[in-house]
Amino acid sequence: MAKSNEEFVQHIASRAEDFPQWYTDVILKTDMVDYSDVKGCMVIKPYGYGVWELIQQQMDAKFKATGHKNAYFPLFIPESLLLKEAEHVEGFAPEVAWVTHGGNEKLAERLAIRPTSETVIGSMYSRWIQSYRDLPVLMNQWCNVVRWEKSTRPFLRTSEFLWQEGHTAHANFEEAQEETMRMLEIYREFAEKVMAIPVIVGRKSEKEKFAGAQATYTMEAMMQDGKALQMGTSHNLGDNFARGYDITYLSKEGKLEYCFTTSWGTSTRMIGGIIMVHGDDRGLVFPPRVAPIQAVILPIAMHKEGVLEKAQELRVRLEAAGVRTELDDSDQSAGWKFNQWEMKGVPLRIEVGPKDIANNQVVVVRRDNLQKQFVPMDGLEKSINDLLDDVQQGLFDKALAMRESKTVNATNFDQLAEGVQTGFVRAMWCGERECEEAIKAKTGATTRCMPFDTTHRDELGDVCVHCGKPAKHMMYFAKAY
RNA sequence: CGGGGUGUAGCGCAGUUCGGUAGCGCACGUGCUUUGGGAGCAUGGGGCCGGGGGUUCAAAUCCCUUCACCCCGACCA
Numbered sequence: 345m346a347k348s349n350e351e352f353v354q355h356i357a358s359r360a361e362d363f364p365q366w367y368t369d370v371i372l373k374t375d376m377v378d379y380s381d382v383k384g385c386m387v388i389k390p391y392g393y394g395v396w397e398l399i400q401q402q403m404d405a406k407f408k409a410t411g412h413k414n415a416y417f418p419l420f421i422p423e424s425l426l427l428k429e430a431e432h433v434e435g436f437a438p439e440v441a442w443v444t445h446g447g448n449e450k451l452a453e454r455l456a457i458r459p460t461s462e463t464v465i466g467s468m469y470s471r472w473i474q475s476y477r478d479l480p481v482l483m484n485q486w487c488n489v490v491r492w493e494k495s496t497r498p499f500l501r502t503s504e505f506l507w508q509e510g511h512t513a514h515a516n517f518e519e520a521q522e523e524t525m526r527m528l529e530i531y532r533e534f535a536e537k538v539m540a541i542p543v544i545v546g547r548k549s550e551k552e553k554f555a556g557a558q559a560t561y562t563m564e565a566m567m568q569d570g571k572a573l574q575m576g577t578s579h580n581l582g583d584n585f586a587r588g589y590d591i592t593y594l595s596k597e598g599k600l601e602y603c604f605t606t607s608w609g610t611s612t613r614m615i616g617g618i619i620m621v622h623g624d625d626r627g628l629v630f631p632p633r634v635a636p637i638q639a640v641i642l643p644i645a646m647h648k649e650g651v652l653e654k655a656q657e658l659r660v661r662l663e664a665a666g667v668r669t670e671l672d673d674s675d676q677s678a679g680w681k682f683n684q685w686e687m688k689g690v691p692l693r694i695e696v697g698p699k700d701i702a703n704n705q706v707v708v709v710r711r712d713n714l715q716k717q718f719v720p721m722d723g724l725e726k727s728i729n730d731l732l733d734d735v736q737q738g739l740f741d742k743a744l745a746m747r748e749s750k751t752v753n754a755t756n757f758d759q760l761a762e763g764v765q766t767g768f769v770r771a772m773w774c775g776e777r778e779c780e781e782a783i784k785a786k787t788g789a790t791t792r793c794m795p796f797d798t799t800h801r802d803e804l805g806d807v808c809v810h811c812g813k814p815a816k817h818m819m820y821f822a823k824a825y
Numbered sequence: 826c827g828g829g830g831u832g833u834a835g836c837g838c839a840g841u842u843c844g845g846u847a848g849c850g851c852a853c854g855u856g857c858u859u860u861g862g863g864a865g866c867a868u869g870g871g872g873c874c875g876g877g878g879g880u881u882c883a884a885a886u887c888c889c890u891u892c893a894c895c896c897c898g899a900c901c902a
Contacts (some may be wrong), residue, residue, distance in 0.1 A: 362894090383894080439901070460902090493828080494900060501901065554902095574902060611902055644861050679862035697861060707861080823902095 356687070358625050363569035367620060368498075370627050374688045376619075377498045384496035384503035388612070391688070394636030395615050396506060400486060401575030402538050402633070403508065403610070406530045412482045412510060417464045417489075418454040421543070426463050429588035435555020436460070438493040441503075457490040462556065462581070462607055466589030473603060475594050476515055480523070484510040500573070500825050507611035513591060520580050520604035527608040528561045528578040535575055539614065540631035540740040541565045541621050543575060544746055544768070544820055546793035551777055554607075558582030564792045564820065566747040567620040570766040572792050572822035575617050578608035616825075617693040621743050628689025629711055631739050632732040638668040639728055640690045641679050642740045644697030646673060655696050658706070658724065665725035686711060691735045692728065712738050755805045757786075760821060764789035768822045770800055772815030774808035783810050783821065792820040 355367040356373060371377050376392035388396065404414070408665050420443060427433050436459045443455040458464065469481060486508045496502050510527060514520040528545060534626045543563035557579040564572050585591070586602040595601050607772035622629040632638050639662060643655040655671055662669040670690070678695075685693055695707040706724065709716045712735050719727045750767025754760040763769035764787050773779065773791070784790050794817045801818050808815045 379894085409830050489902090495898090505902075507902075539874070577902070609902075613902055642861095646860075648860095675860095677860055677862085677864055679860085679864080681863085682861095695861070699861080 345771045352768050356625070356627055359568060359623070360625075363567075363620075366498075366623070366625075367616075370623060370687070371498055371619060374628055376615075376628075379498075380501070384493055385724050386498045386502050388506075391636055392615065394614055395618070395630070395634050398634045399538070399614060399637065400508075403530075403534055404484075404486075406534065407484050407508075407510065409726060410482075410526060410530065411804050412484045412512075414485060415483045416487065417458075417461050417468065418525060419458055420604075421458055421461075421464050421567075421644065423454050423456060425467055426456050428463065429466075429556050429585055431584070432462065432556030433590075439493060441492050442491050458487075459489055459491045460607075460609070461485065461487075461489075461509055462511065462605075463589070466585045466591060466605070469511075469513050469603070470589050470591045473513060473591055473593050476596055476601075477481070479513060479515045479593060479603070479708070480519065481513040482510075482523075483512070484508055497616075497825075499612055501613075505612050507609050509607060509609040512606045513586070514605070515593065515595070515601070515603070517580075517582065517604050520582070520606050524561060524578045524580040524606045524608070527606070528563065528576075531563055531576040531578065531610060534610075535563055535614075538631070538633045539618050539621075540633075540736055540743060541575065541617060542740065542744040543796070544793060544795050546795040546797075546820070547773075548577075548793055549777075549780055549791045549819075551780055552791055554579045556581060556584050556588075557607075558584060562793050564822075565617055565621060566750050566822070567617070567825070568623075568746060569620070569625050570750055570823070571654055572768065572820075572824045573613070573620070574792075574824065575614055576608070577611040579606060581605045581607060581666055621746075622739055623689070625681075627687030629739065630689040630691060632691045632736045635689065636668065637688070637690045638732055639670075639672045639692040639694055640685045641669060641694045641696060642678065642685070643671070644678055644695055644700075648698050650701060651696065651698060658696060658721070660692065661725060662728060665729065667725070667728055693733060694728075710735055712742070730759070753800060753803050754809055754821075754825060755803075757783075757810055760789075760809050761787045763820050764823055768792070768820050770795075771809035771819060771821060772804045772807060773815045773817050773819040774811055775816035776811070776813075778807075779808060779810045787821075787823075789821045789823050790823050792824065794819050 356369040359366045375389050377389060378387040380387045416712045440459050441457045444451060488504055488506050490504045493503055496672050521620055532543055532545050535541045543565050545563045548560040549564050559580045563576050565575050567573055583602040583604050585605050591603040592600050593603060618634060619628060639657055641655050643651045646652050652673060659669050659671045668743050691711050693709045700706050704721050705718045706721060707716060708719045752763040753771055754763050754769045754771040760769050760771050763815050798818055806815055
């Protein structure tokens with residue numbers, strides 16, 4: 345029955361040869377997503393949605409712990425409402441989808457389908473906030489938004505996507521700034537601890553910042569093909585939206601003041617990041633904390649007496665110990681199952697066969713390094729949980745090493761141009777938009793962020809990597825998704 | 826929106842040059858043997874050949890037209 349590995353059908357493209365093709369193959373063949381009949385919209389299948397649910401649960405707990413409450417605001421935004429913040433409208437206008445008819449009747453005023461909700465929420469905050477006693481207002485909503493994109497790719501850029509958007513209102517700029525940073529830090533911790541993705545946090549350039557924001561902060565991750573992915577943003581909106589939507593309060597001194605607002609968001613794009621950072625040529629690799637299935641039990645020689653029963657017993661034990669466990673008792677060959685579950689990225693595979701039962705042990709294989717080990721059935725719960733923690737940490741370390749190997753310093757333009765072909769480039773920058781645009785035109789790379797962590801600053805000199813004028817900022821450059 | 830490509834079974838494709846019974850692989854159903862790295866044999870089901878119009882005795886195939894999707898660019902979480 346056993347064929348050599350060479351004869352096995354190649355199910356997925358190699359990452360090294362064609363990363364985009366590998367990405368598409370993997371997500372389609374592992375029941376993550378499907379293409380829908382509407383261009384640019386994806387269908388998230390249960391396995392893919394399971395990842396999103398785990399993200400939601402864990403992130404939402406962080407929001408609650410910092411005093412935020414969930415709410416829901418309308419999908420439709422009247423055009424007049426959208427128009428109140430000039431910069432914002434200008435930024436989003438090219439990608440807004442409009443509703444022009446209700447039934448057979450043309451609407452007197454067309455309705456935008458929210459590309460983001462600052463406007464609707466701002467108009468409500470305007471009604472709700474009267475006094476300094478009402479502040480701060482800390483809300484979040486989990487919802488879908490629509491941006492009419494010209495080119496799309498599942499998870500990374502879809503016309504409709506799921507996200508969370510936090511919106512807060514504060515009495516002054518400083519409090520808004522604190523909130524902006526607090527949420528960015530929650531995102532950073534989430535990325536690194538839960539998704540096992542190391543990120544660079546910092547501030548966006550004026551060109552790249554959110555339309556209507558005073559300052560945009562971001563976390564940027566490096567993918568295996570050398571392109572950067574923005575995984576989350578946090579904006580200090582200053583009093584821009586408060587002025588546009590008339591969000592005011594009476595201060596303790598009885599003066600009418602504008603609020604200062606923030607917004608912050610992360611989306612299903614993060615799932616694309618998880619796939620592109622951790623995946624390998626065998627398929628997906630999920631960090632345990634976002635793995636819909638953390639351990640799969642494969643009964644070997646199922647027809648033999650006691651095997652299936654033992655497998656079922658182990659599943660009950662592991663589930664009771666909080667491990668998301670699947671028992672694959674399907675009528676497939678063992679080899680097929682091995683490959684299938686590896687492709688789906690399940691962190692641990694547990695094999696139970698007659699030999700194991702005789703020895704009171706199981707065979708456990710880690711997805712991250714494919715190491716095989718015998719584990720006693722006694723105390724299996726703890727062993728598995730410990731192994732899951734190991735895999736979680738191992739994946740982070742591996743991803744960090746990958747990113748570091750793709751990050752270089754540049755003190756002149758040639759080094760920058762070369763470095764951005766394969767990853768991040770740290771360099772000094774004058775802060776001028778013309779320079780930023782010229783670099784993009786010449787290299788295809790954009791400014792990703794001005795990092796808070798200025799390690800390596802001393803190695804970068806003091807002049808702009810492009811124009812040679814005195815530098816103002818340390819900047820990460822990269823090609824981006 | 827520019828440039829390139831593809832539409833034939835659930836999926837991947839051949840057939841189109843030169844019109845003549847709708848094919849292959851995988852998947853799926855059934856039976857038996859298998860099960861520690863993608864099983865074997867037997868047997869079976871499944872098609873408005875993207876849509877519309879033409880030419881012809883006859884169209885997956887030729888002509889006209891339309892629609893959809895994919896890839897590469899420009900724009901974007």
